[in-house]
Amino acid sequence: MRFINRVPNRGVRLLLAMLPLVLLLVIYAAGSAARLSENPDDKLLPSFAQMVDAMRHMAFEQDERTGDYLMLSDTLASLQRLGLGLGLAALVGLCLGVAAGAFPLLGAPLSPLLAVVSVIPPLAILPILFIAFGLDELSKVMLIAIGVAPLLARDLEQRAKEIPQEVMVKAQTLGANSWTIVLRVVLPPLFSRLLVSLRLMLGAAWLFLISAEAISATAGLGYRIFLLRRYMAMDVILPYVVWITLLAWLSDAALKHLNRWWFPWSEGAKA
Structure with a gap:
């Protein structure tokens, strides 16, 4: 063979x-x-025992100054920003993708605009977002939304254009108007593709989140990592990186199972 x-x-695959x-x-x-x-005092590569002890302090002991469990509060703050940013990006990306892909009259101006906006480095406009939206939560959410939405829109636009023209003609022959075609013909495959695209964009979304938190935040996983780097606290930084990776993997798995649950036909088509 x-x-x-x-x-x-x-x-064997698991192994x-x-x-x-x-x-x-x-x-x-x-x-x-x-x-x-x-050098027993070396901080660059802490032992597993040192990291476990540090994470026990971060996760299960209250902070003396704030009374919070720091790892829990950081995780909740980051997940809230990530969820809001991705939710806004999904809504905007879906609307723009449908408009550009299903309506040629709207696609003529939108498609070139999306092509230009999608190549603008989101981190390059981070100072502008801080000036426009302040240093609070809104600027961080907007960075994720602006960084992800144009790419989602372009992907969904392409998926909408791949719908066979024969299907569109048949729907019109049966008396469907424009909005009925969007709701019954265009949106079902685009919803499934939206979940797949969100999975592909999770890494970029986390990058935008960590970058924004590193510059301006008082809580969050990125904030904690960049705060502790001053003290070379690798016994906390490394577990935090592993924790972020685990959260990203769980988010990816959740979107995958959600797609399989809501749109089982999409998995069947692949099979």
Whole structure:
């Protein structure tokens, strides 16, 4: 059997998925042990025990100044900003995508505009957002929305244009007006594609969130990481990075299962 045709079973697939993670942990443990043996006060590669102790303090002990559980408050603050930003981006992206993809008269001005706006680096306009919306929550939410919405809109526009023209003609032949065609023909496949596009944009959304929190915030995962870097507190920074990765992975899995639950036909089409 050719190598390209070899398909691992479920157990082998799980083993292969865990192998890179195990190798990284072993390499890190070896490097940490080597550095700490030379200098017990080394902060660059803390041991797993040091990180567990630091996270116990961050997650399960109240802060003496605020009385909050810092990891919980940081997580809730970041997730709230991320959820609002992605929700706004999804709404705007869906509306613009439908308008540009389903209505040629609207697509003529919107399509070039989206093409230009989508290539503007969102972090380059972050100072403008701070000036326009202040240093509070709105500027952070708007950064995520502005960074994600144009790309969502372009993707959904393309998906709308891929709907067979024969389907549109049949709907009109049966008496459907423009809004009925949008609701019954255009939107169903676009809703499924929207969830897929959101999954693809999660990494960028987290990047925008962490960047905004690093510059101006009083709570949040990005704020905490950039606050503690001054003290080289890698025993907190590294677990926070792992926690952000886990949250992003859980968000991706939630969107995947939501798409499978709401639109099972999309998975069937792939199969």
